[in-house]
Amino acid sequence: MAKEWVDMTPDERQEALIARWMAPKDPQGNDIKFQNPQAEKDYKDRITRIKDALQMKKLPDRVPVFLAPSFYPAYYAGITPYEAMYDYEKCNMAFKKFVLDFKPDGNLGAAVPGPGKFFEILDYKLYSWPGHGVAKEQSYQANEGEYMTADEYDAFIEDPSNYFTHSYLPRVFGKLEGFPMLPVLTGIVEMYGVAGNFIPFGLPPVQATYQALFEAGAEALKWGMAMGAFSAEVNGAGFPVIASGFTKAPFDFVGDTLRGTRGVMLDMYRCPDKLHEAMERLVPIMIKMGVDTAMMNGHPIIFIPLHKGADGFLSDAQFKEFYWPTFRKVLLGLIEQGVVPMPAAEGSWTTRLEVMSDLPKGKTLWMIDNSDIFKAKKTLGKVSCMFGNVQSDLLVLGTPQQVKDYVKKLVDECAPGGGFIVSNGAFFDQAKAENVHALVDAAMEYGSKVCK
């Protein structure tokens, strides 16, 4: 009999999750039908290649290649970001065309645009999106703000879920204005007084909120089914999707969406203890968010977009005190459960590389943007697989030959010894198609030589 999850070592759990990734399911839980035996072989070869690069135990048969775009597939297929967000069929068509035309070993799926109508139904304020604050031809962008005020740390720390329900969510979703009236659910016990807790559900604002939620839920489900169909189709054609969900570094959780950049930076001076306490409170929550998604989707890789730890955003001392410790705890918590964290270090993180190297070997997959990749190879690259560093300006403005030359340099310097994947460095909207082809072609050409 197979070992129970609780009895497995982290290595065994990682292998078990990779095995589930190798045998993909559709949204109904049935095995995905591969288009033909070759597609099945390609799918499994690609995952094996990624796995070998990740685990750093043996060289892969060739250096793998990822493409991690933002809205590029929409532009490439001739649809606007607005269409990609409002017409799920068109979105799938565009992202499928992207995968089939460029043939990366790993792609990010089609979930990046997200369902525009859903955001509209709930009146989402945290982002502006195509046709709703930014032009239909552009990608969505965040609206930073102090959605949690500095004096609310205690309420958040005491009960994060309750704080989200009563304070945070109604501020970022206009239609959740009934939520502050809801009872505290942990007050629903025994017989006496139980019904009193349910009175709010009879009030018109709460009922209006629930009406909006039903509508939003139906829309989210429709979108989810379309995304599932996309995965089934590209998996069936032999192309694995590289991430199954996401979680966040606690400092970014607070800084990106609760307090805003300015807020979290002031808190480091004015209420450092509260900030620390809130981040510690978030550690198990962030771990659970990643682990639950990975287990549900049968896929080991969890994406972690990193923002406010980049060079310049914090001093080294601040990075070591405020950013890294709780982030590292989240990484280790994920690794313990066999999950492979995929942090995306957008921008430059060159001054953080030494600190970030304090991780077990062969367990993480780092996306590197414009950090010094050659320094990274000697530090973070000793313990972790890295991908990226083909930068956006090169993809937009360079020539195919320049892209090829750069990929060759990357492969020559970073691929020996394993633990390297060729990829773009930042989630890109624009690029010349011939440059994207050049990236993949160069990975195939030079990436095979170095593994012989």
Place this chain on the structure above:
Amino acid sequence: MAGDLVNLLADLKEQEALKVVKDRLAKGEDAFKILDDARSGMEIVGKRFAESQYFIPDLVYSGEILKAVSELVKPKLTKGADAKKLGKVVFGTVAGDIHDIGKDIVVFMLDVNGFEVHDLGVDVPVQKFVDKIKETGAPVVGLSGFLTLAFDSMKQTIEAISGAGLRDKVKIMIGGGQMSEEVRKYTGADAYGKDAMAGVSLAQKWIAS
């Protein structure tokens, strides 16, 4: 005494700095002199940032302290000449891009280094840059952008500045997320600034010449 406020602000001692300001005001000291000391403190902050002793959080915090100092001092200010500025700079994040963190830092650094900055905000339409340059006669323009879509917005903004016959009257710098020397060439700007200090150096160089 004066040195106290300068250093307290430079060292980001918010509570102590505000206490000194209150004490000095209570003693009937000239509000302009207090504000001058605060500005001197901010110059040290800018210098430390340029020397990588300070980082973005320190700038943000110093800005907050200065704001609090100004609020205490303002009611006591009689009207009078403002400090003389080095020169005018028009600054903004280009059309389609709503990112402001990088822009705000450069604007802040230009300000503490003595420039009169006209900050147009984010997602600035091409025409607004042109109008502001005409209105102020500023010889320096800064275009900020985080996204790759900003490459084209910057190019269009610079084309419009040329179209209005202003191109030889201004020097234009670009900076932000995915910008580089290659992007500078593409957009037709005069220079690319890697960080806020590079932006300040460019403005100093251009306004001196």
